[in-house]
Amino acid sequence: MSRKNIGIVNYGAGNINSLKNTLQNLGYKVSTPSLDHEIRSCDSIFLPGVGAFPEAMKALQITGIDQSLKKFYRSGKPMIGICLGFQLFANKSHEIEPTRGLSFIDGEVIQLPQTSFHIGWNEVNFKGNSKKTFSNKNVFFFNHSYFLQLKSNNILGKSSIKSIKNFPAFYKKENLAGVQFHPEKSQENGILFLDSLLKEMLND
């Protein structure tokens, strides 16, 4: 059982409880840091997110957490974004109004075509290590209407809906990972995914 300290960054725009419980059940020590020294002291951090991009970025900037996240990213320690948290890693978002993101990933957040909502359980087509664990029939829970558009060899999972095929669902490059779906709300598949991702990123 790992006693690594995982921080779920608390910036007021996420459902922290669910993720916290899932990680604790996996045996991690979990905190919900919001101050710079708290974030720095974590072995790995999650950036959750429910809501709209501009409001979330505003919350990060007002609290100074955006600067803490940039420092953490440069430290090389594992950093994982979930849903809106993943999108915040982008250069920019076009949700509601053009808003700059954290610029950890060279990409932009745009609306799903035909103003679709992607809500519910959907398949993720994995490649890399996750492909060994999950077949294409495995489903995860999504809840979004914008997505991170990027061209990269580091897209390790893609999903599709009627209006758009193969948009990024899982990204991983060095110490940074992001998922468009909610693994903490994807029952067994989600727990397995989080467990294997954290083990890989923390070298546990």
Add this chain to the structure above:
Amino acid sequence: MIKKRLIGVITVKNSIAVQSMEYSHYLPIGAPEVLIENLERWGVDEIIVLSIDRSQSKLGPDLKLISRIASMGLTTPLSYGGGIRSLEDAVSVIQSGAERVVLDSLLIKDLNQALQISRVIGAQALIASMPLAFIKNKLMHFDYIKKSHLQVSDHILDAINSRKISEVMIIDHKNEGLKSSFQEELLNHFAKKCNLIAFGGVSTPKQVKKLMGIGSIVGVGVGNFLNYKEHSVDLFKGNLKGSVLRS
């Protein structure tokens, strides 16, 4: 491709789960957490908790209940409705452990507030709950606080059609709790492009299968009828598992 959802709906009154019938009679069942634990174990696709007395009592959302549910380690998507009066309430509901909020009385009382909630937490996190009925062949919206029927508001329909609200839970309130009685005609009033959840009087796998075949349906809510048998979720999903519904 995206699956449709079998949704377990839990009606809560005075923080106790109840069997609700026709929006007027309630029989106590027990702690909501026990029902939720069962639904999660049986593999339901989503859980909606509706605290039906919070708006009327002006108590605000039941954040303690949501937190207790979240602390169970629930890994099934949770939506919550009941007592949400403002943006602050909606944000508190999300922070306490729900993925999405369900709005009912606020749509009628203050639609602008509901739209403000949509702007901040995102339309994908918002479900409109609309108890409907045909009164003298006209589709009417039931205001459960005032216990009266209103014309379906064009402003609410505009908000739905302009994607400020992602999904609409159509509740056949007159048949709620009654077997095999959900009226499909209630769905016809909404544009085909709308994302609808059917609830109220859905009690059999056959009904679920028929409703899941309707294009605008993204989910079917089943209330107390899911609690009668062990592994009822499997029975309700039937041979839709793996194709229309998740396995």
